[in-house]
Amino acid sequence: MLQGLAEELRRVLRPDSVIDDPVRLRTYECDGLTVHRARPGLVVLPEAAEEVAAVVRACVARGVPYVARGSGTGLSGGALPRTDGVLVVTSRMRRILEIDLDDQRAVVEPGVINLDVSKAVRPDGYHYAPDPSSQQICSIGGNVAENSGGAHCLKYGFTANHVLACEIVTPEGEIVTLDDGPGYDLLGAFVGAEGTLGITTKVTVRLTRNPEVVQTLLAAFSSIEQAGEAVSAIIGAGIVPAAIEMMDALAIEAAEAAVACGYPENAGAVLIVELDGPEPEVAHQFAQVKALCLDAFEQRVARDDADRALIWKGRKSAFAAVGRISPAYIVQDGVVPRTSLPRVLASIDRLSRESGVKVANVFHAGDGNLHPLVLFDDAEEGAEERAEGVSGAILDLCITHGGSITGEHGVGVDKARYMPRMFTDADLDTMQLLRCALDPAGLCNPGKVFPTPRLCGEIPRVRRGEPEGELY
Numbered sequence: 164m165l166q167g168l169a170e171e172l173r174r175v176l177r178p179d180s181v182i183d184d185p186v187r188l189r190t191y192e193c194d195g196l197t198v199h200r201a202r203p204g205l206v207v208l209p210e211a212a213e214e215v216a217a218v219v220r221a222c223v224a225r226g227v228p229y230v231a232r233g234s235g236t237g238l239s240g241g242a243l244p245r246t247d248g249v250l251v252v253t254s255r256m257r258r259i260l261e262i263d264l265d266d267q268r269a270v271v272e273p274g275v276i277n278l279d280v281s282k283a284v285r286p287d288g289y290h291y292a293p294d295p296s297s298q299q300i301c302s303i304g305g306n307v308a309e310n311s312g313g314a315h316c317l318k319y320g321f322t323a324n325h326v327l328a329c330e331i332v333t334p335e336g337e338i339v340t341l342d343d344g345p346g347y348d349l350l351g352a353f354v355g356a357e358g359t360l361g362i363t364t365k366v367t368v369r370l371t372r373n374p375e376v377v378q379t380l381l382a383a384f385s386s387i388e389q390a391g392e393a394v395s396a397i398i399g400a401g402i403v404p405a406a407i408e409m410m411d412a413l414a415i416e417a418a419e420a421a422v423a424c425g426y427p428e429n430a431g432a433v434l435i436v437e438l439d440g441p442e443p444e445v446a447h448q449f450a451q452v453k454a455l456c457l458d459a460f461e462q463r464v465a466r467d468d469a470d471r472a473l474i475w476k477g478r479k480s481a482f483a484a485v486g487r488i489s490p491a492y493i494v495q496d497g498v499v500p501r502t503s504l505p506r507v508l509a510s511i512d513r514l515s516r517e518s519g520v521k522v523a524n525v526f527h528a529g530d531g532n533l534h535p536l537v538l539f540d541d542a543e544e545g546a547e548e549r550a551e552g553v554s555g556a557i558l559d560l561c562i563t564h565g566g567s568i569t570g571e572h573g574v575g576v577d578k579a580r581y582m583p584r585m586f587t588d589a590d591l592d593t594m595q596l597l598r599c600a601l602d603p604a605g606l607c608n609p610g611k612v613f614p615t616p617r618l619c620g621e622i623p624r625v626r627r628g629e630p631e632g633e634l635y
């Protein structure tokens with residue numbers, strides 16, 4: 164089946180845009196979450212929307228599942244391929260098609276790298292606001308699918324707030340444009356659908372004017388509780404910083420080892436608080452923030468852009484840096500109400516001590532989005548299972564405190580099993596009705612987000628079994 168499909172697609176796409184060599188296919192066997200791996204049946208590298216549509220139509224005609232992939236930095240296995248399917252990689256769709264500064268928007272292809280949008284408009288005093296820490300490499304198409312966040316999304320909003328329109332190839336192979344016109348908000352449903360409702364081929368994004376001034380504070384605290392209280396005090400005072408990020412002692416140790424960011428020694432936690440906006444407002448609120456961080460034993464204000472970049476370097480490299488202090492780790496992503504932060508952090512600490520599994524904490528503190536990094540040695544028997552146990556228990560904590568099993572990394576294949584802990588069967592069935600309406604054949608990124616996929620036309624509550632597609 165796939166051999167015939169490869170031959171057909173070589174007639175539609177450039178021959179070198181279709182990969183079926185088993186060695187080259189291995190390049191695509193996982194995303195940033197490497198515990199889930201599956202070698203794709205076939206990989207295609209389309210260069211235009213019409214090519215994507217032709218691939219989708221060919222898959223649908225043969226009943227072959229397909230999965231979109233941008234840069235493969237996802238952390239929930241959303242771009243995990245199918246051994247019996249086609250992986251549609253957008254890395255050759257990297258053109259910025261239009262920049263319209265008067266209307267503050269840009270039109271880009273899905274494979275465009277997030278940071279490249281800001282680089283293109285920086286000379287004119289604009290940027291693209293959503294800034295995942297992976298922004299040097301992740302794609303706009305992936306950001307749309309995951310509704311990605313970033314440090315500055317506290318003030319500026321997530322990807323959904325910056326996407327004005329999407330051209331997509333529907334699961335039936337039609338090219339249509341979704342925008343914010345009247346009628347049902349299909350654009351809203353598509354952003355964050357994790358590639359299950361079609362493939363984005365063009366995105367119109369909002370451009371944001373650069374702020375007049377930026378001020379950045381690095382505050383070091385003896386304990387994470389003190390840092391958590393400072394966050395509550397800042398938000399409680401009505402200040403909306405551009406970003407408030409927190410790292411605990413273990414995360415600081417890792418960042419220092421990796422990038423020598425020069426954070427204060429012996430800190431139990433550091434906060435990075437950044438304010439931006441008009442000069443008088445920032446000056447007034449920055450003084451307030453410094454006063455509210457009264458328990459900090461050291462406060463350091465970024466002197467200039469280079470100093471600011473060094474402060475951010477520690478935070479932005481934190482996930483990768485943990486590789487310096489642990490052979491393997493799980494990057495968890497959960498959300499709790501800000502007011503629960505101190506209690507949840509204390510519970511994570513207790514879980515860690517009781518299980519003997521180390522946990523480093525890095526998070527977007529302003530919106531309660533935790534990123535516990537659960538460390539383990541993959542050479543040690545049973546260590547991964549123990550780490551998985553702690554990681555799952557952290558998600559339970561998030562749910563118990565009224566939070567969520569994901570803040571920005573998505574559900575993907577990894578957290579599908581946790582969905583029933585957060586939603587009832589009726590909730591899940593209702594979500595799947597939308598999916599079935601748009602993808603009746605169930606071929607567009609199947610096996611993701613929901614614990615078990617539903618066949619369209621099925622009576623609610625009767626689900627079919629696990630998807631095909633061998634994992635290894």
Ligand SMILES: Cc1cc2nc3c(=O)[nH]c(=O)nc-3n(C[C@H](O)[C@H](O)[C@H](O)COP(=O)(O)OP(=O)(O)OC[C@H]3O[C@@H](n4cnc5c(N)ncnc54)[C@H](O)[C@@H]3O)c2cc1C
Pocket residue numbers: 194195230231232233234235236237238240241242253273294295296297300301302303304305306307308309310311312313314357358359361362363364482483571572608
């Ligand atoms: C070091 C590191 C730091 C990170 N920091 C952050 C962070 O701060 N905030 C954050 O939100 N995330 C973060 N991430 C996660 C990840 O970078 C984001 O989820 C990102 O949006 C994924 O983009 P990608 O191009 O790599 O997508 P991929 O991993 O290739 O795909 C992700 C999902 O998008 C779908 N998809 C991709 N392209 C398309 C398309 N054209 N049409 C339809 N569906 C598509 C895929 O099917 C998959 O479900 C981080 C990851 C790493 C490794």
